[in-house]
Amino acid sequence: MQADLTLLGFGPEGWGHVLLRAGLMTLAVSVCAFALGLVLGTLVAWARIAGGRMTRALAEGYTVVLRGVPDLLVIYLFYFGGRQVVTTIGTALGFEGPFDISGFVAGMLAIGLISGASQSEVLRGAYQAIPRGTIEAGRVVGMTRWTLFRRVIAPQAMTTAIPGMGNQWQSVIKESALVSVTGLVETMRQVSVAAGSTQEHFLFYAAGAGIYLAITTLSDILFRIAEKRSLRGHVQGGV
Amino acid sequence: MDIPFLRDILGQLLVGLPLTLNLAVLSLLGGGGLALILNLLRLSRVGSVFASAYVFVFRGTPLLIQIFMIYYGLASFGFVRQSVLWPFLREPYWCGLLALVLNDAAYTSEILRGGLRAVPKGAVEAGRVSGMTRATVLRRVILPIAARQALPAYGNEVISMLKATALVSTITLMEVTGIARAEVSSTYRAVEIFLCAAAIYLALSLVITRAIGWLERWLSPYNFGKTQ
Numbered sequence: 001m002q003a004d005l006t007l008l009g010f011g012p013e014g015w016g017h018v019l020l021r022a023g024l025m026t027l028a029v030s031v032c033a034f035a036l037g038l039v040l041g042t043l044v045a046w047a048r049i050a051g052g053r054m055t056r057a058l059a060e061g062y063t064v065v066l067r068g069v070p071d072l073l074v075i076y077l078f079y080f081g082g083r084q085v086v087t088t089i090g091t092a093l094g095f096e097g098p099f100d101i102s103g104f105v106a107g108m109l110a111i112g113l114i115s116g117a118s119q120s121e122v123l124r125g126a127y128q129a130i131p132r133g134t135i136e137a138g139r140v141v142g143m144t145r146w147t148l149f150r151r152v153i154a155p156q157a158m159t160t161a162i163p164g165m166g167n168q169w170q171s172v173i174k175e176s177a178l179v180s181v182t183g184l185v186e187t188m189r190q191v192s193v194a195a196g197s198t199q200e201h202f203l204f205y206a207a208g209a210g211i212y213l214a215i216t217t218l219s220d221i222l223f224r225i226a227e228k229r230s231l232r233g234h235v236q237g238g239v
Numbered sequence: 240m241d242i243p244f245l246r247d248i249l250g251q252l253l254v255g256l257p258l259t260l261n262l263a264v265l266s267l268l269g270g271g272g273l274a275l276i277l278n279l280l281r282l283s284r285v286g287s288v289f290a291s292a293y294v295f296v297f298r299g300t301p302l303l304i305q306i307f308m309i310y311y312g313l314a315s316f317g318f319v320r321q322s323v324l325w326p327f328l329r330e331p332y333w334c335g336l337l338a339l340v341l342n343d344a345a346y347t348s349e350i351l352r353g354g355l356r357a358v359p360k361g362a363v364e365a366g367r368v369s370g371m372t373r374a375t376v377l378r379r380v381i382l383p384i385a386a387r388q389a390l391p392a393y394g395n396e397v398i399s400m401l402k403a404t405a406l407v408s409t410i411t412l413m414e415v416t417g418i419a420r421a422e423v424s425s426t427y428r429a430v431e432i433f434l435c436a437a438a439i440y441l442a443l444s445l446v447i448t449r450a451i452g453w454l455e456r457w458l459s460p461y462n463f464g465k466t467q
Contacts, residue, residue, distance in 0.1 A: 064445075068398065068402075068440060069440050069444075070406075070437075070440055071402065071405075072408070073419070073436055076416075076419075076420065076429070076433050077430070077437065081429040084428070084429045085430065170299075174301040178301070178406075188301065188303060201307075201311040202311075202313065205304055205307050205311065209305075
């Protein structure tokens with residue numbers, strides 16, 4: 001047991017520093033992917049609420065496809081497929097290979113795209129929960145569409161969307177473990193490497209699980225605080 | 240567009256479909272059973288703590304790490320290698336299935352819990368008053384109401400389990416994704432092959448969505464504006 005703790009510690013024999021850095025990498029990939037998902041999700045939700053027939057069909061197709069295909073396959077497609085595309089273009093332009101794309105970028109794009117599909121559902125639900133009267137009232141007092149969005153729609157939708165967005169963030173963190181297949185050194189990849197080189201498989205996978213649990217628990221607490229704060233001024237117990 | 244190549248690839252990928260479906264169906268069955276047990280455990284205080292901790296751990300960590308922990312991690316304990324379970328825990332199939340079952344149980348138990356909480360107290364009391372035994376109330380009143388309530392969320396869980404089976408390809412199982420991965424490393428045509436595999440999963444999940452929607456309509460026609 002003593003030896004186990006030295007392995008996980010920050011001493012010269014320990015993997016503590018490396019695991020910490022890997023944990024930060026997990027966070028970095030997740031934050032970028034979530035942000036991309038938020039942008040895509042907002043656009044898609046907008047298209048589904050206010051788009052014409054074509055944009056609506058496109059947006060719906062996007063959500064159906066991305067929610068029906070395994071995350072791992074999407075990451076593979078972006079990483080290996082991306083490399084294939086880059087190679088084709090690069091060769092056509094006359095550059096010398098070999099070509100490669102970074103696991104970080106491929107993973108971020110793939111997870112962002114997947115998360116965008118789910119986030120759009122959350123945002124659309126939140127928009128639909130806004131009382132119609134408030135939007136009409138805004139129009140009546142002469143707000144422009146942008147002011148209406150900024151002062152009436154966004155604040156109300158954000159309040160209802162927080163719990164759903166919290167769930168989406170949790171799944172992004174868990175999906176980020178799949179980016180390890182591209183060789184990006186985040187938590188999952190780092191614990192595999194450590195487990196292989198020390199032959200302490202269970203110990204390091206347990207440590208990895210601990211890192212993920214710490215991240216998910218901490219973010220859960222933060223989202224709860226955000227939810228509470230966003231409900232200030234509302235009737236208590238009414239929500 | 241290289242149609243003969245695509246047809247060839249599709250044929251090869253479909254060889255993995257039975258394993259994908261096998262894993263998905265068995266993990267849903269096992270996970271559903273375990274989820275029911277977890278919810279029964281919640282009736283006692285100690286059991287409730289255990290169930291909460293179980294759900295917390297399995298929902299808070301990625302499935303991939305759970306699979307690796309069972310496949311590589313358990314083997315590093317001497318007593319596991321000497322136990323009667325070793326012939327099973329040595330096989331990637333059983334390890335993958337075990338991880339999927341344990342993971343599915345955590346999510347399904349939460350869905351079921353939500354459904355059970357939605358059962359009106361009055362319905363249970365009415366059943367008890369009219370002389371039903373506890374088991375009959377469970378079978379004729381509680382579970383039917385809870386199942387109807389939980390069905391939409393459970394439909395999403397079925398689809399996410401179907402997608403989750405792709406992860407066992409990382410421990411050398413040759414289901415659809417595993418075959419796709421192997422084909423890519425021998426032909427280097429990643430885009431075509433992975434898109435083919437994606438199409439298979441997409442078709443399956445559309446079928447599941449339809450089936451769940453039909454089931455919902457059949458179980459609760461009053462929610463869809465139909466009266467008998």
